[in-house]
Amino acid sequence: MSHRRFGALALVAAGALLAACSGGGAGGPAAAGPDPAAWRESITGSIEVGVLPAEGTPGRAYLEKLAESIEAEHPGTQITLTFANTEARPALEQRWRSGDGPDVDYGMFDGTVPAQQVWADDGFLLNLKPYLDAPDPATGKPWSSSFTAAANGFLTNPGDGGVYGVPSEMSTQVLFYNAGMFEQLGITPPRTWDELMATTAALKAKQVDPIAVTGLFQPYMGMWSDNLWLREVGWQKANDVLVNGKGHITDDPGFLAGLEKVQQLRDGGAFIKGFQGTDFTPAQALFFQGKAGMILMGSWLASEMKDVIPPDFRLGVLPFPTVAGGKGDQQAIAAAPQMVSINAKSANVPLALEWVSRLTGTKVQAERAEQFGELSGVVGVPSPKGVTGIDEVVAGASALVPREFAMTGTKAYEFVYAEVARLMFGEQDAGTTLDRIDQQLRELHKN
Amino acid sequence: MFRRAQRRIVVPFLLPASLLLAVFFLYPLARTVQLSFSEFTRTGRQRFVGLSQYAELIGDDQFLASLGHAVVLALAGGCMLFPPAVAIAWAFHQRLHGERVFRFLIFAPVVLSVAVVALMWKFILHPTLGLVNPAFAAIGLGDLVPVLLGDPRTALLAVAFTAVWHGIGIWIVLTTSGFARLPADVLEAGRLDGAGEWTLFARVMLPMMRDLFRTLTILWIVQSLQAFAFVFIMTGGGPFGSTEIPATLMFRVAFENAEFGYAAAMGVVIVVLLLAAALGLNKLLKRDDLEY
Amino acid sequence: MSTDAGAGRARFRPFHLYFYVLMGAFALAAVGAFAWIVNSSLKTDVEFIGSPPFSTTTSWQFGNYAQAWEAGGVGAFFGNSVLVAVSATVLGVFFSVLAAYPLARIRFRGSSLVLSGFLMGLMVPWMVTFIPLYLTLRDLGLLDSRLGLVLVYATYNLPFNIFVMVGFMRTLPVELEEAAAVDGAGPSATFFRVIMPLLGPGVAAITIISFLNNWNEFFYALVLIHSEDRMTLPVGIWQLSQAATYGSNWVTLFAAMLIAVAPVLLVFAFLQKRITEGLTAGALKG
Known part of the structure; x- marks a missing residue:
C-alpha cells in the first residue's frame, strides 16, 4: 500500500513533465462512431489504410485498384495505402501509441489471443459490432452473417463482447x-x-x-x-x-x-x-x-x-x-485470421468502414481467392485456385x-x-x- | 581591457550550440532517467514502479550478454581494423605507383550508405545465394566454413568485419595523417644509419604515433557502440541473441515490446558505465592536448 | 603536409610487393563485392534464386533499373539524404566553430564545465536517449520531419566538432587577437576577420567527418521518420529491402542500391584528393 502511495506522490510531483511524456494513448472508452444505419451516406475525406502486400507486388496492385474505384465512386475521397506487414509493425504501433495510428490497420486485434486485445480494451479501436449487426443494403441480411463459422471464432473480444476486427483473409x-x-x-x-x-x-x-x-x-x-x-x-x-x-x-x-x-x-x-x-x-x-x-x-x-x-x-x-x-x-x-481494425480516433470512420466492408465483401474476396490464392473467411467464396487441394484440406479439418x-x-x-x-x-x-x-x-x- | 570586451561575445557564441545540446541531448538524457522509473503497457499507459526495473536489469541475461557483445565487437573489430589500417597507411606513406586507384577503392565503401553495405554483405554471406560459402564449396572446402551469419559462433565476427570494411577508409586516412606528421629528418637520419624500413616502422614510426593511436582507439570504442545499423539489418540480433548489442536490444525492447521504461533503464546503466570508463580515460585525453 | 609534396612517386623497391598484395586484397574485395551486385542486378529474380551465384547474367535485365527508379523512390531518398546531410553538417560545423572559439581562447568562469558538457556527448552513445527524444520531437511538432532530423544530426555532430576545433584553435598564437585589438577591431570582427580564415584545414576535416556521419546515419532516421517521401537513403533502402523480401523482388533492390551509390562514387572520384587531403591537413597541430 505505502509503496503505491509513494508512487502517486511522485507522479504528482513530476507533474507536467510526466503528463507530457506519456506515450499518448486514447484512454477511456471509445467515442461512438457514426450511425450504423446511415454511415453510407457520409463517406468523405481521406484515410490511411494499412495493407499486407509490399509495393510492386500483384496483391498490392489489386488493392490500389480497389482504392481507386472507391475514390471514383465517392468523389473527393482519398485512400492512401501503407505497408503494414510484420517488420513494419513496431513503427506502426509506435504511431498508435502516439495517437497517430492509420485509420485502418492490421494486427491490432484477435479475439482468441489475450495479448492482442489490449488495444481494444484501452479504447483505441472502433467497436464494429453495431455495424456488423445492421443489415447490408445489398442483401438485407446483417453484415456479420457473411463470415464463416471458422472466422467467427476470432471476432469477439471476450472482455466486453465487442467486435474490433474482421478478417480480410484466413490462413x-x-x-x-x-x-x-x-x-x-x-x-x-x-x-x-x-x-x-x-x-x-x-x-x-x-x-x-x-x-x-x-x-x-x-x-x-x-x-x-x-x-x-x-x-x-x-x-x-x-x-x-x-x-x-x-x-x-x-x-x-x-x-x-x-x-x-x-x-x-x-x-x-x-x-x-x-x-x-x-x-x-x-x-x-x-x-x-x-x-x-x-x-x-x-x-x-x-x-x-x-x-x-x-x-x-x-x-x-x-x-x-x-x-x-x-x-x-x-x-x-x-x-489465423488477418484482421483489419478501424482506428477509434479516425476522422473519417464512414470511409474506413467502406474500405473494410468492400475488402471483406464477396466480390473482392472471390477475386482475391481466384487471382492470389487467398483463403477467405467469407461465406460463399470459392476456394482458391492454383493450390491443388487446399479446399479439401480445410474441409477435412475437424477444427481450425x-x-x-x-x-x-x-x-x-x-x-x-x-x-x-x-x-x-x-x-x-x-x-x-x-x-x-x-x-x-x-x-x-x-x- | 580587450579581455573584458572579449567576454561579451562568450554567451552569444556559445548560445546556439548550447541550445541544441540542451534541447536534443541533455533534456532527453534527463528524461531518460525519469522514464526509467515507470513501467509501460503495450498501449503506452505508464505506472510508476521506482527502481524495480533496475533490479530486474541486474538479473537480465539478455542485457548482460549484449554488454558482453559490445565489448567483443569493439575488441574484435579493433583487431580487424587497426593492423590493416596502419599497414595500408604505411603503404600510402611510401608514395607507391598506382596509389590513387587503391586509395579510391579502399576509401569507397565509406561513402556508400550503411544500409547498402550491410545489405550487400548480408547477401554476399548468404549460404547458398552469396559469394563466400559457394566459393569455398566450389573448391571442395564447403564443410570448413559455417553459415557465417547463421552460426552463433561467427555471426558477431561477420558483423564486425562488415562494419570494419565499411569504415576502414576513414581510419586509414587519419592514420596517414600521423605518418605525414612524422619528422622527415629523423626518418632520414635513421635511413642513413642503415636501418631497414621495417625497423624504422616498428622502432621509430609506431612509437612516435602513440598519442594518435590512443585517441583513435577511444574514437573506435565509441564508434563501435553505434554499430546498430549493421546488426539491425544483417542479423536483427540473432541467431539466439548472439549479435545483440545494447542499441539493438534497447530498440527491440522499446519498439517491439513497448517496454519504454525498461529500455530507458538500460540506457541509464549504459551511460553510467561509460561515464565511469570516461573518467578513467579522461587523463589520457587531457594529456593528448585535444588533437585527434 | 609532407615535405616533399609535389615530388614524384617512389622508385619501386622489392618490399613494396607486400604493400601491393595487401592493398590488392582490399581493392579486390571491393571490386568483387560490386561486381557481384552489378551482376545480380542484371538477372531476373528467378535467375537470382535459381542459378549459381558466380554465373553471369544471361538475360541482362536493364529494365530492373527503370523499375527501381520508378517504383522505388530512390531519387526522393537521395534528395532527402543530400538535403538533411548538407544542412545538418553546415549547421553543426558553424555552431561548433562559434562555440569552440570562446572555449579555446577566452577565459571565463564555467568554461571547463561547459566544455565537459559538450565532451560528454562524445562519450555517451547517441541512442540511449532515443525514447525521450522521440517524445520531445513529437511535442515540438518535429516528428517525421526533415527539419527535426537536421537539428538532431547537427546536435550530435557538435561534441566531436567542438573537441577538434578547440584543440585546433588552441594551437593558434595568442598574439593574433592582441594585434587585432591594437588595430581597434572588436572581438566579433577579430573572430570573423582574423581567426576564421585560419581555420580552413580544421573546418575541412570536421565538415568531411560530419558529412560522412550524417550521410550514413541510420538509427535516428529509422526512429524519427516514417513517411516514405521523407526517408533518407539508409532507411529508404532498408525499407526497399523489406519490400524486396516480401515481394521476393531482390534484383530491383540491387538495382536501386547501385542507383543510390553511383552519384556518390562519382563525386568521390572527383573530390577524392581534396577529401583525403582535407582530413590529413586538419589533423595537423598547426
Missing part, C-alpha cells in the same frame, strides 16, 4: 509439396509422420533437400513444434501449459515426444542446406525452384510468392501429418484452432521459439530444449 498452416517432383520421383505425399520420415529419406536419396525452412525467423521454425504438439498433446493442453500456466510442460510426455520428432528431422538432415542463414522468402523461393521437396507454411505462400513460381510448377498441399499414438487433435489445423496456441505477443512466444530454433540448429537436443522451456515457463508463470 492455415499446411504442408506444401512439389507435386510435379513427387510424381516424377514416384513418391507418395506423406499423410502420417512415419510416411513423412520415409519421404524425407527418399528425397535425400535423390539428392534433394527434403524440407525448406528459414533459420532467421524463429516462429516459422516453431511451426514444426507447434503442429507436432497439436498432434501429440492437443491444443487445449498446450494452450494451458504455455499461455495460462496451468500445469507444467514436463507433465505430459507428448511435449518431449514432439521435440524429439523435430530432432529426428534435424538428425536426418531434412532441412535445406544453409537454412541457418536463409531468410524466409529465399527459403520459399528455393522450394519453388525445386531445391527442396516440401515446406510447412501458412496458406498465404502461393499468393506471396506468385512472382517467382515457375509457370509449370504444381503445388500440392497436405494437412500436417498425423502422429500414431498422439493424444492430441489429429485432424485439427492451426489457423488458433495458431501458436495463442502465445502470440507473450513472453512465452519469444523463448519457446528461441529454444526450438536452438534445437533445429543443433545447439541442443530435445531433452535440454524441454528443460530450458520448462525452466523459463516456471519463471514466467511462477508455478
Whole structure:
C-alpha cells in the first residue's frame, strides 16, 4: 500500500513533465462512431489504410485498384495505402501509441489471443459490432452473417463482447509439396509422420533437400513444434501449459515426444542446406525452384510468392501429418485470421468502414481467392485456385484452432521459439530444449 | 581591457550550440532517467514502479550478454581494423605507383550508405545465394566454413568485419595523417644509419604515433557502440541473441515490446558505465592536448 | 603536409610487393563485392534464386533499373539524404566553430564545465536517449520531419566538432587577437576577420567527418521518420529491402542500391584528393 502511495506522490510531483511524456494513448472508452444505419451516406475525406502486400507486388496492385474505384465512386475521397506487414509493425504501433495510428490497420486485434486485445480494451479501436449487426443494403441480411463459422471464432473480444476486427483473409498452416517432383520421383505425399520420415529419406536419396525452412525467423521454425504438439498433446493442453500456466510442460510426455520428432528431422538432415542463414522468402523461393521437396507454411505462400513460381510448377498441399499414438487433435489445423481494425480516433470512420466492408465483401474476396490464392473467411467464396487441394484440406479439418496456441505477443512466444530454433540448429537436443522451456515457463508463470 | 570586451561575445557564441545540446541531448538524457522509473503497457499507459526495473536489469541475461557483445565487437573489430589500417597507411606513406586507384577503392565503401553495405554483405554471406560459402564449396572446402551469419559462433565476427570494411577508409586516412606528421629528418637520419624500413616502422614510426593511436582507439570504442545499423539489418540480433548489442536490444525492447521504461533503464546503466570508463580515460585525453 | 609534396612517386623497391598484395586484397574485395551486385542486378529474380551465384547474367535485365527508379523512390531518398546531410553538417560545423572559439581562447568562469558538457556527448552513445527524444520531437511538432532530423544530426555532430576545433584553435598564437585589438577591431570582427580564415584545414576535416556521419546515419532516421517521401537513403533502402523480401523482388533492390551509390562514387572520384587531403591537413597541430 505505502509503496503505491509513494508512487502517486511522485507522479504528482513530476507533474507536467510526466503528463507530457506519456506515450499518448486514447484512454477511456471509445467515442461512438457514426450511425450504423446511415454511415453510407457520409463517406468523405481521406484515410490511411494499412495493407499486407509490399509495393510492386500483384496483391498490392489489386488493392490500389480497389482504392481507386472507391475514390471514383465517392468523389473527393482519398485512400492512401501503407505497408503494414510484420517488420513494419513496431513503427506502426509506435504511431498508435502516439495517437497517430492509420485509420485502418492490421494486427491490432484477435479475439482468441489475450495479448492482442489490449488495444481494444484501452479504447483505441472502433467497436464494429453495431455495424456488423445492421443489415447490408445489398442483401438485407446483417453484415456479420457473411463470415464463416471458422472466422467467427476470432471476432469477439471476450472482455466486453465487442467486435474490433474482421478478417480480410484466413490462413492455415499446411504442408506444401512439389507435386510435379513427387510424381516424377514416384513418391507418395506423406499423410502420417512415419510416411513423412520415409519421404524425407527418399528425397535425400535423390539428392534433394527434403524440407525448406528459414533459420532467421524463429516462429516459422516453431511451426514444426507447434503442429507436432497439436498432434501429440492437443491444443487445449498446450494452450494451458504455455499461455495460462496451468500445469507444467514436463507433465505430459507428448511435449518431449514432439521435440524429439523435430530432432529426428534435424538428425536426418531434412532441412535445406544453409537454412541457418536463409531468410524466409529465399527459403520459399528455393522450394519453388525445386531445391527442396516440401515446406510447412501458412496458406498465404502461393499468393506471396506468385512472382517467382515457375509457370509449370504444381503445388500440392497436405494437412500436417498425423502422429500414431498422439493424444492430441489429429485432424485439427492451426489457423489465423488477418484482421483489419478501424482506428477509434479516425476522422473519417464512414470511409474506413467502406474500405473494410468492400475488402471483406464477396466480390473482392472471390477475386482475391481466384487471382492470389487467398483463403477467405467469407461465406460463399470459392476456394482458391492454383493450390491443388487446399479446399479439401480445410474441409477435412475437424477444427481450425488458433495458431501458436495463442502465445502470440507473450513472453512465452519469444523463448519457446528461441529454444526450438536452438534445437533445429543443433545447439541442443530435445531433452535440454524441454528443460530450458520448462525452466523459463516456471519463471514466467511462477508455478 | 580587450579581455573584458572579449567576454561579451562568450554567451552569444556559445548560445546556439548550447541550445541544441540542451534541447536534443541533455533534456532527453534527463528524461531518460525519469522514464526509467515507470513501467509501460503495450498501449503506452505508464505506472510508476521506482527502481524495480533496475533490479530486474541486474538479473537480465539478455542485457548482460549484449554488454558482453559490445565489448567483443569493439575488441574484435579493433583487431580487424587497426593492423590493416596502419599497414595500408604505411603503404600510402611510401608514395607507391598506382596509389590513387587503391586509395579510391579502399576509401569507397565509406561513402556508400550503411544500409547498402550491410545489405550487400548480408547477401554476399548468404549460404547458398552469396559469394563466400559457394566459393569455398566450389573448391571442395564447403564443410570448413559455417553459415557465417547463421552460426552463433561467427555471426558477431561477420558483423564486425562488415562494419570494419565499411569504415576502414576513414581510419586509414587519419592514420596517414600521423605518418605525414612524422619528422622527415629523423626518418632520414635513421635511413642513413642503415636501418631497414621495417625497423624504422616498428622502432621509430609506431612509437612516435602513440598519442594518435590512443585517441583513435577511444574514437573506435565509441564508434563501435553505434554499430546498430549493421546488426539491425544483417542479423536483427540473432541467431539466439548472439549479435545483440545494447542499441539493438534497447530498440527491440522499446519498439517491439513497448517496454519504454525498461529500455530507458538500460540506457541509464549504459551511460553510467561509460561515464565511469570516461573518467578513467579522461587523463589520457587531457594529456593528448585535444588533437585527434 | 609532407615535405616533399609535389615530388614524384617512389622508385619501386622489392618490399613494396607486400604493400601491393595487401592493398590488392582490399581493392579486390571491393571490386568483387560490386561486381557481384552489378551482376545480380542484371538477372531476373528467378535467375537470382535459381542459378549459381558466380554465373553471369544471361538475360541482362536493364529494365530492373527503370523499375527501381520508378517504383522505388530512390531519387526522393537521395534528395532527402543530400538535403538533411548538407544542412545538418553546415549547421553543426558553424555552431561548433562559434562555440569552440570562446572555449579555446577566452577565459571565463564555467568554461571547463561547459566544455565537459559538450565532451560528454562524445562519450555517451547517441541512442540511449532515443525514447525521450522521440517524445520531445513529437511535442515540438518535429516528428517525421526533415527539419527535426537536421537539428538532431547537427546536435550530435557538435561534441566531436567542438573537441577538434578547440584543440585546433588552441594551437593558434595568442598574439593574433592582441594585434587585432591594437588595430581597434572588436572581438566579433577579430573572430570573423582574423581567426576564421585560419581555420580552413580544421573546418575541412570536421565538415568531411560530419558529412560522412550524417550521410550514413541510420538509427535516428529509422526512429524519427516514417513517411516514405521523407526517408533518407539508409532507411529508404532498408525499407526497399523489406519490400524486396516480401515481394521476393531482390534484383530491383540491387538495382536501386547501385542507383543510390553511383552519384556518390562519382563525386568521390572527383573530390577524392581534396577529401583525403582535407582530413590529413586538419589533423595537423598547426
